Amino acid sequence: MRVELNGVPTDVDTETVAGLVGGLTSAERGVAVAVNGEVVPRSQWHRALCTGDRVEVLTASQGG
């Protein structure tokens, strides 16, 4: 399925937010994912993605 991942059209072979994150990074910790402009809480990561979804993967940073 093709989604827009951080602004870039990308083919992903997963159905869920969790699967997409798992394919990007070995660590789920410290990562937030927004789908179509809204952050999906960690407890909802089993949620299905749809073709054309705008997905943004955000990383926590500690600097201040």
Next chain:
Amino acid sequence: MALPPLVEPATELTVDEVRRYSRHLIIPDVAMDGQKRLKNARVLCVGAGGLGSPALMYLAAAGVGTLGIIDFDVVDESNLQRQIIHGQSDIGRPKAESAAASVREINPLVEVVIHNEVLTNDNVMDVFSGYDLIIDGTDNFATRYMVNDAAVLLGKPYVWGSIYRFDGQASVFWAEQGPCYRCLYPEPPPPGMVPSCAEGGVLGVLCASIGSIQVTEAIKLLTGTGEPLVGRLMVYDALEMSYRTVKVKKDPDCALCGENPTVTGLIDYDDFCGAVSEEASAAVQGSTITASELKEWLDAGKDIDLIDVREPAEYEIVRIPGSRLLPKGDIVSGAALSELPTDRQAVFYCKAGVRSAEALAAAKAAGLSNAVHVQGGVLAWINQVDPSLPTY
């Protein structure tokens, strides 16, 4: 969703205050009422560093009546590239005191409260309880989660911001009105995964981009003006020059502010954020040398392979003589395992000893049983062996 003002207005403004704040007073949405609320407001800035600098300076100029500053650190030369509340003559001075002096110079009408101490589980509830709103300008995950949890437990809003290289994020976390930090990021990244500003760098002016958003949101909350950044995350990309917001909802499963919380008081934040991973803390047992010991080894001509596991830019700034570069990421990922020595003893070092511990764990797992790492990294080398080298 507009929110009511956080603070009641002061009874009046003096003639001096009317003159000073006239450009606020003639904005209909601030006006006399809003400025009186600012005068009555008590705001605490956690950290007088990169974000704390612009935050404190603009809050002072804006006429926030009481400004608390908590920081235990002293001003270092490497802070001055971005921490503009401090100056050359402040090097070596406690940051809280230096920042307080700048605030008084900007606006003598502000009452400054100096907390020249480390924020810990023992004092955080007490310190926070004296303020209407908290601004988070800290530089590590452990303190960030502590600030969040204390603010949620006390029912206080806090304006959060974080920065790294060219990227910044900001939001207002207020569990009574929306999500908290844990709703967005339930846990910190694994230790060593996300570098700090000291390890990865930060564009100095990024502090102003994010700090100014924090001040704007603080003023809006205190005066009840506009749409607060509650339930939204601001994401700033300086390279693209884009600001955009994404919505953040309360997570019903949030460990702290969710429906069935498992965190009901302060926790051990160092443990939660894991200063080093379990593998690394196990690996360093009996396999750690001091910088002075390394010097003795080198002077004695011991046949070792001294490996710097930092990033190339750091290696260019300062290094231990005789070392070669092999970044930690490549060792841990396995990409550089073939470049590890098979015939000589490996000695790893980084800036302060965390990354080298991770590299050591990976090297030992790959069979380098006699490998060691240098406690305190290149900073300890400079401190104990060669103070003429630059620190960063």
